[in-house]
Amino acid sequence: MLIRTPADLGAVIRDRRKRLKLDQSSLAKQIGVSRQWVIEIEHGHPRAELALVLRALDALGIPVDAGGQQTTSRGPARSGVDINAIVTKAKKGKT
Amino acid sequence: MLIRTPADLGAVIRDRRKRLKLDQSSLAKQIGVSRQWVIEIEHGHPRAELALVLRALDALGIPVDAGGQQTTSRGPARSGVDINAIVTKAKKGKT
DNA sequence: ATCCAATGTCAGCGTTCGGTTACATTATCA
DNA sequence: TGATAATGTAACCGAACGCTGACATTGGAT
Numbered sequence: 001m002l003i004r005t006p007a008d009l010g011a012v013i014r015d016r017r018k019r020l021k022l023d024q025s026s027l028a029k030q031i032g033v034s035r036q037w038v039i040e041i042e043h044g045h046p047r048a049e050l051a052l053v054l055r056a057l058d059a060l061g062i063p064v065d066a067g068g069q070q071t072t073s074r075g076p077a078r079s080g081v082d083i084n085a086i087v088t089k090a091k092k093g094k095t
Numbered sequence: 096m097l098i099r100t101p102a103d104l105g106a107v108i109r110d111r112r113k114r115l116k117l118d119q120s121s122l123a124k125q126i127g128v129s130r131q132w133v134i135e136i137e138h139g140h141p142r143a144e145l146a147l148v149l150r151a152l153d154a155l156g157i158p159v160d161a162g163g164q165q166t167t168s169r170g171p172a173r174s175g176v177d178i179n180a181i182v183t184k185a186k187k188g189k190t
Numbered sequence: 191a192t193c194c195a196a197t198g199t200c201a202g203c204g205t206t207c208g209g210t211t212a213c214a215t216t217a218t219c220a
Numbered sequence: 221t222g223a224t225a226a227t228g229t230a231a232c233c234g235a236a237c238g239c240t241g242a243c244a245t246t247g248g249a250t
Contacts, residue, residue, distance in 0.1 A: 001160065001161050001162055002158055002159065002160055002161075003149065003159040003160070003161050004149060004153060004159070005146075005149060006145050006146050006149065009145070009149075009161070012161050012162060016162065023225085023226060023227085024226075024227070025226080033208075033209085034208065034209050034210075035227090036208070036209070036210085036228095036229095037207095037208060037209080039227075039228065039229090040207095040208085043228090045145070045207095046144065046145060046146035047144040047145060047146060047206070047207070047237085048144070048145040048207085048208090049141070049142040049143070049144075049145075049207075049208080049236095049237095050101050050104070050140070050141060050142060050143045050144075050145060050148055051100075051101050051141035051142060052208085053145055054098070054099060054100060054101065057161065058099060062161050062162040063097060063161070063162065064097065064098040064099070064159060064160070064161050065096065065097055065098070065159070065160045065161075066096050066097075066098050066104070066107050066152065066157050066158070066159050066160075067096055067107055067111065067157045067158065118195080118196060118197085119196075119197070119198095120195095120196080128238075128239090129238065129239050129240075130197090131198095131199095131238070131239070131240085132237095132238060132239085134197070134198065134199090135237095135238085138198090140237095142207085142236065142237070143237085143238090144206095144207095144237075144238080147238085
């Protein structure tokens with residue numbers, strides 16, 4: 001599963017939690033956070049703390065892999081990334 | 096690269112940024128955050144906001160994959176996760 | 191050696207986090 | 221049907237976020 005938004009992450013976490021037959025309270029204890037936190041994460045809270053998120057994934061046994069290869073043929077940061085354009089524009093746009 | 100800590104993430108981001116020949120300011124603009132933020136992330140800031148982190152990875156074209164399959168034979172959340180134990184203990188431990 | 195870009199550090203500020211506690215709304219089960 | 225658990229919501233609070241802006245340090249280039 002590719003994670004690109006907090007919602008994606010929430011889905012993954014919730015899915016795994018249920019698969020493990022854990023309720024939010026139990027999971028919260030495993031992770032070391034409040035039940036509230038679990039609820040919000042599963043709902044896709046965008047401003048959750050990085051470390052807690054990583055701990056949650058770890059607690060659930062969900063490995064997170066980054067940068068296998070950027071075939072990026074779908075959209076946001078796209079493949080080629082016009083470095084020249086970026087740099088140039090960035091420099092110009094100093095104002 | 097497996098991401099398990101904020102530091103791992105910082106390393107990945109910095110690496111990719113340099114690979115793309117972007118300076119922190121430019122990247123910050125790409126992501127839509129302050130230069131400060133980029134600096135802190137690259138230093139492994141543990142409490143960064145999830146959404147910003149995902150946006151950074153996205154901007155750098157770094158795909159994030161979670162839960163390919165939990166062959167989990169290495170450590171943190173352990174492989175089999177003793178559901179019974181967890182649930183049972185959790186229920187007991189309500190205080 | 192000098193100049194400039196890049197990086198890192200500091201402090202102040204408004205906003206929000208995450209924890210806590212309590213309560214409402216389902217579900218599930220006997 | 222009633223009871224219990226699971227989930228979701230709300231408000232309060234201290235702590236930290238991320239932003240701004242300025243400044244020190246480093247590094248590469250000429």
